Amino acid sequence: MPSSSRAPSRPEDxxxxxxxxxAARGLAASARRAGLRALAFDLFADEDTRALAHGVVRLRRKQGFALDPDDLLEQLARHVGPDTPVVLGTGFEDAPGLVARLAGLxxxxxxxxxxxARLKDPFAFARLLGDLDIPHPRIFTDRAPAGxxxxxxxxxxxxGGHVRRAAEPRGEGWYLQEFLEGHSVSVLxxxxxxxxxxxxxxxxxxDPGEDAPFRYGGCAGPIQLEETLVxxxxxxxxxLTGAVGLKGLASADLILHEGSWHLIEVNPRPGATLDIFDAPPLPPLLRLHLDTCAGGLPPLPLLVPGAGVEARAAGVFYAPAATVMRDALPGWVADRPAPGTRIAAGEPVCTxxxxxxxxxxxxxVLARRMNHLSRALGTAGRAAAAE
Structure with a gap:
């Protein structure tokens, strides 16, 4: 059984x-499929993660959905020995210093x-892509060119919640990226x-939200692209992998338009597409991640639609109104909050x-299920507000 959110778990466990x-549920599911006993640290310790991992520690949440570095380091020191492999998911994109500290311990x-640092600093990334002759959008530190x-x-x-159309960035910590028309695609x-x-x-x-027109909605695959583009x-x-020493599972976001493509972003970690690709005929993805980090590169063929390959979709459901979780969610939902969890309007509820x-x-099918939840939780939110 999973440990409680702050229960002590010794390295010798x-x-x-x-x-x-x-949110570590996707990683925990991948670990379970790979036959690995996992200890998970995240901000939610939701019911799925508790069922999938052999131990769960709930971390302290800073403003928004940010990890607290001091709490993370404290909890890791309590629960983790130096020899167990540590896999990082979301939450470290703007924290290379914290990643360096973790790697030292x-x-x-x-x-x-x-x-x-090279992949998530937009200016260093753009320079690198230019040096490697990889098509990419232009970026700017001040006002975009006219038109x-x-x-x-x-x-x-x-x-995507931080992305908005603008003619100039608001200040330090922000930048402009050329907007490119086209089809948004990700490659694992x-x-x-x-x-x-x-x-x-x-x-x-x-899935546009209030003040967040480019908020991440979901993904579906596999899709097939022209062989030349592949x-x-x-x-x-x-x-790019050779230039920065990228290791393990990663994803790259592309914009495709009329036979051309541009690389928008690279996330050097396992990501949201675990939900659609960590299933047969692909082998367990977390096992692939660990093996590749050790230097291997398995000769797997590209997964494409066809016989024996089921199409899968996964989307984030955002609360249509402030609500308190009371009733059990359907079986086709993941990341299910524990009963009694309060969720503000616009916050993610589940996958x-x-x-x-x-x-x-x-x-x-995904759209119908989203509509079902929207009606159910919208009603629950109105009832909670009336109390």
């Missing part, structure tokens, strides 16, 4: 892997602080510090999953 992130399996549509982004931001890949191996492509979309992306990501014979069917 025999965990195979330590998982850390804002524990056996971090994944890309190091130097790689993170150019641009997006304002926060340095180190993730999830492995890196061993020298080369990359593409695993699967997915499409992704936004080879171009594979070559680019191999060059909704769906499958289908193809992407269109999977997304249609």
């Amino acid at each position: 025999g965990f195979d892997v330590v998982l850390i992130g804002i 524990f056996r971090v399996a994944g890309s190091g602080a130097a790689a993170l 150019m549509h641009a997006l304002e982004k926060r340095i180190g931001g993730s999830g 890949f492995l890196g061993n510090g020298r080369a990359a191996r593409l695993l699967a492509f997915s499409e992704q979309w936004c 080879q171009q992306v594979a070559g680019a990501l191999s060059r 909704v999953r769906a499958t289908g014979r193809d992407i269109a069917e999977a997304r249609a």
Whole structure:
């Protein structure tokens, strides 16, 4: 049974892997599928994570959804020995210094602080892509050129909630990126510090919220792209992997338009597409991550639609109104909050999953399930507000 959120768990308890992130459920599910005993640290310690991991420690939350470095280091010192591999999920995009501290104390399996700094600093990243001849949008520290549509982004931001259209950035810590028309696609890949191996492509979309028009909505896959484009992306990501020493599972966000493509962002960690790709015919992805961090690069073929490959979709459901979780959520939901959890309007409630014979069917099922939750929790929110 999982430990309680602050229950002591000694390093000698025999965990195979330590998982850390804002929400560690996806990593915990991957660990379970790989047959690994996991100790998970995250901000929610939700019911799914408790069921999947062999131990769970709930971390203190700072403003928004941010990890508290002091609390994280304190809890790790209490519960984790120096030899258990530590896998980092979301929450470290703007904290290469913290990643460096963790790597000095524990056996971090994944890309190091130097790689993170080069990939998540937009100016260093753009220079690197230019040096490697990888197409990418232009970025600016001040007002965009006349006639150019641009997006304002926060340095180190993730999830899309920080992205807005703007003509100039608001100040320090923000920048402008050229807005490119096209289809938003993500590619899941492995890196061993020298080369990359593409695993699967997915499409992704936004779920606009108040003051967050580009908030992350979800993903679906696998999708199939033209072979020429696949080879171009594979070559680019191999060059990038070798340049920064990227290791383990990672994802790259692309914009496709009329046969051309641009690389928008690279996340050097396991991410949201675990929900759609950590299933047959692919082997357990966390096991692949650990093996690749050790230097291997398995000769896996690219996952594409076809016989024996189920289309999968996963979306974040955001609270339509302030609510208190009371009733059990359906079985097709993940990241389910514990009963009594208070959730503000616009905050993420859970992840909704769906499958289908193809992407269109999977997304249609997902949309129906989202609508079902919206009606159910909207009613619950109004009832809670009336009390």
